[in-house]
Amino acid sequence: MPNDKWNDEEIENLLRDFPKIQDRRPKAEVYKKLSHKEQAPKQPKRWLPLLVAIVTFLSISVLVASLLQQNGTDSSSESESSEAESTMATDEAPTEQTEPADGSTKESEGAASLAADGPEVKRSAVYESELEGAHVLRIGLAYHGYVVPTSFVIPEQLADTAEPNALELYETFAGQIDESGLGFDEYHPYEGELQQNGSTISHFLPDGHSYDQGSASTLLYLNSLEQTFMGQQEIRVLNEDGEAAQLSHVGTAEPLVPGEQGQSFYLLASSTSEWHLAPAYGMSPENVGDALMALQQSPNEDYRTPIPEGVSYRVEVDGMNATLIFEEPLDLEALDGMEAMQMIESMALTAQSYGSSLTVSNTAQVEWAGFDFSKELELPVSPNRIDWLEK
Template identity: 25%
Template sequence: MRKSEWSDKQLEELIRQMPKIQDHRDPRDIYQNLSIKKRKLIPWILPGIATAAAMLLFLILVPNLMDRTNNSFNEAQEKKSLEQTTAKKDAGIAMDKEEATSKEGVNSGTKEVKLLRTESVKSAIYDDEVGNGKVLTYWIPDQQAQILIPVSTIVSDAGNKSWLTVFEEKMASLKEEEWGLSDFYPLNAKLELDKNNNSVIVDVPSNHLYGQGSTNETSFINVLQKDIASNSNLRKIKFKTNGEPGIELGNYGSMQEQNIESDQKKHAFLFYYPVGSKLPYLTPTNTIYKDFGTALEAMKADQPENGLKSSLSPSLQIYDVTISDKTLSLSLKDDSTLKDNQLTLYSFEALMLTAKEFGVEKIIVKNSPLTHIGPFDLSKENKVPIAPNLRNIQ
């Protein structure tokens, strides 16, 4: 067929001069027809002038379309041939990649295990995490004011300030309610260090509420005792009210000073779960135990009267412990089903904190079926924590 001598520009001009055919259907009807019908329906009645124009257009366009169709066919053949060649190359590359991935999988086991370990998060603070900072521990009543929960933080901007100054400054930054505990801080008192008498002066205003109710005053006295004992070696509290010596408390009466109990150790650490939380605090018992073995047995049982849960995971099956040169050596049972998960990690930390109560500084685990619990390498000695329950307040 003879190639059309009409140029593209001439064809466009001819089409513009043809009469317009309007479609009065709703656009949604058109879309529905296109979506449902597979074949295009050709109307059999058209205005005479439209039919003539269409026939004329057909005669003009056919030669040009045929020529373009031949060119498109040739291009399609060339494209198909190129795609087949490329596909073969890609298949070869894919096979090489699969083989390489298979080899890499064998060598990447350590990396995968390391990634899995990062999913378990330590609760306590350890020596290598402090740097040039300072660790402070606040004792906060639980929601029922039955026990005190130690919450620790790392302060990096202490400068030349005393621990007590920084401790008092950071009180307002505590988020007790957000942490599932009682809103207790900041204390309604001024704290002053008395180095000459190895004591802390606690000066309350005359309208303080710490003497209203046995729970309030007991929590107040216990919090002061534990706050000072955990953060210093001071052994005495001196009370003032508006600068005058003494404080009035309902059950305690008038108090001028109080000694800080020197024996704040030998407790067992159990789990305390705030309402709605799946992660526990590591919390010392109120009970004092005569030796580590007795405390270890206490870790296996709940203390419902204080809202505490057992902290010794069933998978951490210990059958022998010895303490020598401030190092605890413990052996696991041969059939121990030790698991590397968050609960076991917290259980191991509770074990280390309990051991620390009895003067232990390092722990060695023997015949463990696992090399790691979270970030702890059980094939090496592990240092006990500095303080429990890390929370960032800065």
């Protein structure tokens, strides 16, 4: 006990009170028993069965885990193999089902390959070879003081007569054109009366007409007449009495001869930001060679050159035959399709306006978008094509 205090004397007294232990056996007997004392039997090792059970359990666990892993790997491999076979079967199935006996698969693949190369580049001007069953209404549309010749291709069944002349086409369809919707100013039909006699167009101006309000309006009017009736030999501007009209800024109106002077065709934008090919009035050289070379530079800030940056060429002229040669082999497919088309057609329209043929050489493509560069180009008959929709 922690509070009890013991001393040596008390301990000795306590020990004396214990009874004395006595062994009355003979010494011989005690010695004999000590000599022949049997060994006590060993206690059995109770932990050994437990150890064996643990080792057995662990061995079985490792074996089972190994077997499960092997089975899982085999199952995964079989699953992947089955999936691969299923995929292969799926991929092959359409081919087997859709492959025709006549071998048109190659044609389909070819068409798909062409489609992958991008949309087809189409010519934007009008060509004689594309006019079967149609008439062309060429009209000079106005925008901000400039004239853009535009060609409406009209199915022949819509015309009032089988072979309408230029004036009949104009009077039938000009009033139906949505000029503002196309990005131009509302300008047509002309004020006053128009008459056609053979290949001569006469315009009788009424009193108070709006074509003489300034030099710009007069030039716009005259350029519009020329582009609208480009196929005629002569255009006369008359007053109501049938005499040559007096225009404030030009004096007596002289007869116009459409196409008398060739024109360089540049790019000109309308209010829709669409670029059209249009002649540079009063800014074009006198010969086809200089006119083709001039296309590389814009004549003013309103026109834009149709020649892409980095493209250069020279021009050789032999009489009425012009040859345009690119300084470096030109890959038309490497250019933007529309830009490439505008370049080629501006050259062709420029040559056509001067009455010259045109050969383009040193191109990577022999044929491209309807053009055959191995010979003289087919020249347009009119720019900026719009197909007339039946109403």
